[in-house]
Amino acid sequence: MPQTRKSQISLSDTSYYHCVSRCVRRTFLCGFDKYTGQSYEHRRGWVEDRLLFLSTVFAIDICAYAVMSNHTHLVLHVDKARAMSWGVDEVLTRYHLIHKGTVLTQRYLVGDQLSAAERITFNETADIYRRRLYDISWLMRDLNENIARQANKEDGCTGRFWEGRFKSQALLDESALLACMAYVDLNPVRASIEESAQTSQYTSIKMRTVALKAKQRQPKNLMPFVGNHRINMPKGIAFALKDYCELVDATGNQIRYSKKSYLEQKQSPLLTSLGLTVEQWMSLTTEFEKHFFSAAGAEQIMHVFKRHTQHQRLRGMGKAKALLNRS
Structure with a gap:
């Protein structure tokens, strides 16, 4: 039975959410359809452009995104305080x-x-x-309806383009947030569409890596990495951008070439900070959606979310204990 949206989104517990929209048709949202010989690759640009535009309108920040052939992944941060200040x-x-x-x-x-x-x-x-303007459902509506109209016009047809509802997962702590972001950024690598995270088109990691290599400011349409926790912490993700990009790149190489040495040799300061082992990190970044349903976080935080959202049971408790409790 589908979960009500209010049982999936609880801003008192977290402002971070992983959202997934899937195309209902057997044809492609983006990419190349080998059966018809038609390319829909340009539609990735539609999704990316619309998403980045909406980030300038809503009080919702984009932490990560990946546009795939028949679905999209987003990691979003709801900034209710900013909307209330307008x-x-x-x-x-x-x-x-x-x-x-x-x-x-x-x-x-x-x-x-x-x-x-x-x-x-x-x-x-x-x-x-x-x-x-701080409602995830409205952002997803304004993203998906716009793409559906363009695709229907191009295909010369009418009817539903997306599945009826987008999937939402609450990210309850920093480990869940960073693991989910990496899971999203590495989608093209896991699908063998791209060889590395750095070359993955229409992803947030590509935007961040390009800016980092060029020694430019972080992309303005993405929530910034602001370094480790400290007094007077600015708004952003509390880790170093360089550490995140290096960890995602090494994780992508390990996925691509099936060699543990990529991460073991890296000795990532980010993994050390999160208190996660290489095995835990790899399980999270390759099977995040398989392990968790409505929410992801350490076991104790999952219990709090369960109580606040009045779930009778919450799938993923065992995995939370095994993968997200600090070692």
């Missing part, structure tokens, strides 16, 4: 970039005076729009 003008300006709004919101933005009665309705509408 004035009404900013909320409406952002929302109107992707939706028409109402007659009242349109009138307000062009400077028309609203009556007292209209103000009541207007304020209620603005509050609804604010909540939508």
Whole structure:
């Protein structure tokens, strides 16, 4: 039985989520269809461009993404505090970039005076729009509907393009977050589409690696790595970007060539910080979705999430104990 969205997303427990959307058709979202001889590779650009654009509209940051042939992976961070800090003008300006709004919101933005009665309705509408701008379901809707319309137009057909719902996993601690990000970034390598994480097109790791090698600032559309925990910690992922990229690259090589030496020789400071062994890390980054369903994190945190979301049982408790409890 499908889980309700409120039982999968609990911002009081975590602001990080792994979301997966799958194409319902046997044809391709992207890539090359060997049966028809038609290439859909350009659609990867549609997904990436739309996703990066939406990150500038919503109070939701992108930690990782990978656009595959018939599905997409996203790791998202919900920044509710940022959305709550926006004035009404900013909320409406952002929302109107992707939706028409109402007659009242349109009138307000062009400077028309609203009556007292209209103000009541207007304020209620603005509050609804604010909540939508930090709602993962609305971001996924605005991403998937746009791609579906373009694909249907190109294919000359109508009907459902995506499965009815996207899958969501709550990432409850740093180990779950970093492992899931690496799992997402390494999708093309595991599928033998790309030889390494560094060359994987339409992934966040490619964007990060390009910027790192060129000694440029981190990509503005991705949530930044901000170094280790310290006083006055800025917003971002609490590890060094260089350590993450090196670990993902070494993990990709180990997956590709089946040699444990890639990670064992690396002696990753990130793995040391997380308290994970090479065996635990490899299991997480190759089978994350197999091990966990609604949530992933250390066993104790999983129990707290289970209680808050009123799950009778939570799949993955055994794997949480084996893979995400610090060694």
